[in-house]
Amino acid sequence: MRTISVGLLGLGNVGSGVVKLLADNADAIRHRLGGASVAIRRIAVREADKPRLVDVQSSLITTDVNAVLGDPEIEIVCELIGGEEPARTHVLEAIARGKHVVTANKALLAAHGEEIFAAAEQRGVDVYYEASVGGGVPIIRALREGLASDRIDELVAIVNGTSNFLLTTMTEEGRPLEEILKEAQEKGYAEADPSLDVDGWDAAHKLCVLIPLCFGTRIRVAQVLVEGLRGIEPIDFRYAERFGYVIKPLVIGKDHGDSVEARVHPTLIPRRFMLASVNGVYNAVYVSSYALGSSMYYGRGAGMMPTAVAVVSDVIEVSRNVLASSAGGTSLRASRRRGEMKERRIRDPGELSSRYYLRFGVVDKPGVLAQLAGLLGEHEISISEVVQEGQRQEGKPVTVVVTTHRALERNVQAALGIINDLPTVLEKTRLLRIFD
Ligand SMILES: NC(=O)c1ccc[n+]([C@@H]2O[C@H](COP(=O)([O-])OP(=O)(O)OC[C@H]3O[C@@H](n4cnc5c(N)ncnc54)[C@H](OP(=O)(O)O)[C@@H]3O)[C@@H](O)[C@H]2O)c1
Incomplete structure (x- = not known):
């Protein structure tokens, strides 16, 4: 029966989980792939002699990434190094060599996703990334x-x-x-x-x-x-x-x-x-x-085995595509195919409309609360609740907490810019947003 060869870049937490899960569930995986099996052929790491979380044949381990990327037998490369570089270079190289890629790397996708997906589409290979968000949660x-x-x-x-x-x-x-x-x-x-x-x-x-x-x-x-x-x-x-x-x-x-x-x-x-x-x-x-x-x-959302579930499930999905000769046509379909991506306006933070929690540390004297309420009102921020608690302590600020009705972030920031400079305000105001 057919064997799909996989190369790993990285054998840390996630890489070790992938090795273990592929071994532990080998029979079930073979069954799900109609008799085909998935085998790890090479693993690139930084330090060859480091103690590992799982038993791995030493002959599989290499410090030469090209031993994975340049191996014509390897069809799927799992990038489990993390960070932007050298992960980006290795992923692009794998794609250029016609290999499918599975990655757990959100930092890489957030910064270079467009470049990677475009390269994959052009080369007709899959890029799957379930483990990059939510660990094992699909x-x-x-x-x-x-x-x-x-x-x-x-x-x-x-x-x-x-x-x-x-x-x-x-x-x-x-x-x-x-x-x-x-x-x-x-x-x-x-x-x-x-x-x-x-x-x-x-x-x-x-x-x-x-x-x-x-x-x-x-x-x-x-x-x-x-x-x-x-x-x-x-x-x-x-x-x-x-x-x-x-x-x-x-x-x-x-x-x-x-x-x-x-x-x-x-x-x-x-x-x-x-x-x-x-x-x-x-x-x-x-x-x-x-x-x-x-x-x-x-x-x-994290951990060796939960994250490995996502990576290995991606490997199985890519293997299915390979076996069905449909690889390269399915990755990111629906909303990620380049033709379907639209350039949309991302809102400026100042446009946010939210309710707010504001914690003030102020001088304990008459009129301070009225001063705060007045400044908020001038910026179109209306107060929902006010609480002042605790004992008065000589020289220490008293805490006043205000929740607001819905207001514009830019108005709240402008009001706090003035409030934080008042002589009666002794601490920088803590702002938290309320989600209703
Ligand atoms: N840990 C989690 O729970 C989790 C959850 C979801 C997603 N992720 C993502 O999964 C990826 C891996 O995370 P991790 O926790 O497994 O990281 P890790 O434990 O730090 O492992 C990183 C592995 O990459 C190898 N490596 C680093 N630089 C390399 C290079 N230049 N060439 C070859 N190998 C190199 C390291 O080799 P040595 O072992 O020899 O140092 C190590 O085996 C990251 O993108 C992370 O964001 C992790």
Whole structure:
């Protein structure tokens, strides 16, 4: 029977999971491919002698990427290195040599997706990327195939497990972000350099992978409103709860007809909203579409085996295409074929219309609240609720929290620009957006 040869670039967390899953489920995979099998032929890494998470024949391992890219037997290359370079160069080289590509790399696709998909179309090869968003949650397939008949209006998602773990722990334990982050790093739940996760960039990369599938337009990371978790304090969780909300690290994409909105930030969401109960490292994507209405996709968004499920499922799908001689005709079909992509206007962050949570640290004296309310009013921001709590302490600011009715982001930012410079305002105002 036919064997499909696969080459791996990378044998870290995900690469090791791929090796294990292909071995553990070899019989089932052969069955699903009508008797054909999938075999790993070569694995390129940086350091040949490094201890590995799985047993691999040493003869498969090489530090020469060309031993994978230049092997004519290899039909599918799995790029599991991460980052933009050298991953981009290797993926383009694989495509140029007529190999199909499976990648888990959102940073690569967010920055160079257009170039890669165009090259793949021209060469007539497949590029699959299910693992790039949501780990094992098959959201790419759901958007590309399951919802191919529908029109997506809005996507709201938790796609960074580390951020969700940090905010969930803050909610449950009331401890500061820095303390929980340090513990998570010590236990290996968070990267030594947490900025991709904590500052929102990993989620922004994933949103840039999802937006073309949802709304048929290209988007660059620089066009996304991105805010991370830093600056959120335990007190914000207490106020959020009092107002009936939880704080979640959301990505939001919305079709406004004339334009598309794209943003990533910690957000207050009502306790009754489905995403409010997505806790810890779990991911979930909520989609609102014209005919289906609401649907949600939930599961483990990272980790060796969950991510391997997505990569190996892509390998099986590409293998099916190869066996059916239809490879190169199906990847990204529906909304990613170049002819179907439209250049659409991405909304400027200032155009956002939202409700806001504003936490002020002010001097405790009469008239301050009226001054804040007056300045907000002058900028067409009307207040929904105001709460001032806690004991007066000599020399310390008092906390005043305001939630607003719907207002324009540019007006809110302009008002805060003035408010933060007032002598009566002792701390930079904390702004969080409310999703209703
Ligand atoms: N980890 C997850 O849970 C997860 C989830 C979803 C998506 N992803 C994505 O999956 C990809 C891989 O992530 P990972 O966690 O498996 O990363 P990782 O553990 O850091 O592994 C990276 C692998 O790439 C190899 N490598 C690095 N530079 C190379 C080069 N220039 N040439 C050849 N090999 C090179 C490394 O070799 P050495 O081992 O010799 O150093 C290592 O085996 C990334 O795009 C990531 O965003 C990861």
